[in-house]
Amino acid sequence: MPSKSKQTKKSNASTAPKATAAEEAKQQPPNWPAIQPLLPSSDLSLVSLLPDQILTIPHFWTSTLCKTYVNFLASLSLTTTPGKPKKGDAVRVNDRFQIDDPAFAEKLWSGTALRELLQNPIIDGEALNKDDASALWGGEVLGLNSNVRIYRYSKGQFFDQHYDDSNNIVFPSSSVPSAVPAKTTWTLLLYLTSPATGCQGGETVFYPDPPSKRDAAPPPVVASLEVGMALLHRHGKDCLLHEGREVTEGEKWIIRSDICVKR
Numbered sequence: 001m002p003s004k005s006k007q008t009k010k011s012n013a014s015t016a017p018k019a020t021a022a023e024e025a026k027q028q029p030p031n032w033p034a035i036q037p038l039l040p041s042s043d044l045s046l047v048s049l050l051p052d053q054i055l056t057i058p059h060f061w062t063s064t065l066c067k068t069y070v071n072f073l074a075s076l077s078l079t080t081t082p083g084k085p086k087k088g089d090a091v092r093v094n095d096r097f098q099i100d101d102p103a104f105a106e107k108l109w110s111g112t113a114l115r116e117l118l119q120n121p122i123i124d125g126e127a128l129n130k131d132d133a134s135a136l137w138g139g140e141v142l143g144l145n146s147n148v149r150i151y152r153y154s155k156g157q158f159f160d161q162h163y164d165d166s167n168n169i170v171f172p173s174s175s176v177p178s179a180v181p182a183k184t185t186w187t188l189l190l191y192l193t194s195p196a197t198g199c200q201g202g203e204t205v206f207y208p209d210p211p212s213k214r215d216a217a218p219p220p221v222v223a224s225l226e227v228g229m230a231l232l233h234r235h236g237k238d239c240l241l242h243e244g245r246e247v248t249e250g251e252k253w254i255i256r257s258d259i260c261v262k263r
Contacts, residue, residue, distance in 0.1 A: 029101040030076060033068050035061075041113035046123045050221050052136065053240060054206060054233045057117060061228035066192040070253050073097070073150050073192075090162030092244075095152040102146040105257060106173045109143040114230070118259065138185035139261030142171045145184055153202055153252040159244035161207070166236025171260050184258035187235045191254060194225040198250035204231065207241040225252065232259065 047056045078095040121128045171182035193199040204223040
C-alpha cells in the first residue's frame with residue numbers, strides 16, 4: 001500500500017481544467033432544483049462506519065429528491081476527465097461538472113439537516129460536547145466549500161486509489177457574510193444512485209493503515225451506495241487511502257463538497 005507521507009497518488013478532485021477569464025466570467029451557477037422534500041433532522045443521524053474517520057447519514061436526501069437531481073444534472077454540460085492524469089494524480093475516469101456557488105453550498109448546509117447534525121453531532125446515539133466536536137471536525141465548523149462538484153460514473157468508469165487533499169480557502173456564505181480564512185477537513189459525498197436505481201459497482205472503499213509496520217493491514221472498509229446517503233470522511237493529512245470502484249452497470253451520480261472550518 002502506498003505511503004501517505006509520499007503522497008504518490010492524490011485526488012485531483014479540486015483541480016478542474018483551468019478556464020480562461022472570459023469563460024469564468026460567463027460561467028453562471030445552474031438553476032438548481034429546490035432541495036425538497038427532505039426528512040426532518042429528528043429522523044436523521046450520524047452513523048460511524050469507521051470511528052473518527054468515516055461517517056454516514058442514511059436518507060439524508062429522499063429518493064424523490066435524488067431522482068429530481070439526477071434528471072437535472074444530466075442536462076448540465078459535463079466534462080470527461082482524461083484517462084491519463086498528471087504526474088502524481090490518481091487515475092480517474094468519469095464525467096464532471098464544477099462550479100463555485102456559495103449560494104448552493106449554503107442551501108446544502110443550512111437548508112438541510114446537515115448544519116444541525118454537524119454542529120451538534122450525535123454519533124451512534126452518543127452526543128459530543130463542544131470540545132469533542134471541534135476535535136472531530138478539525139476546528140470550528142463554518143459550513144460547506146462553495147466549490148461544488150458533480151460526478152457521473154458510467155459503466156467502466158472508476159477512481160483509482162488516492163488521498164483527498166485539504167485546501168485553504170476564503171469562506172463566503174450568507175450566514176458568514178464577511179470573508180473568513182478557512183480550510184477543508186472532511187470530504188462530503190452525497191450519493192444520488194445505487195443498486196436500487198440500476199447502478200452496480202462503484203462502492204467507495206477505504207484502506208486503513210496497519211497499527212505498525214509489523215502488523216497486517218486491517219480489512220478494507222466498504223461504503224456501499226445508497227440513494228440519498230451522505231458520506232463524510234477525513235481528508236488532508238488524516239485521509240485514508242481510498243478508491244471508487246469501477247461501475248459495472250448503470251450510472252453513479254455524486255454531489256461533492258467539503259466541510260470547512262476556521263483557520
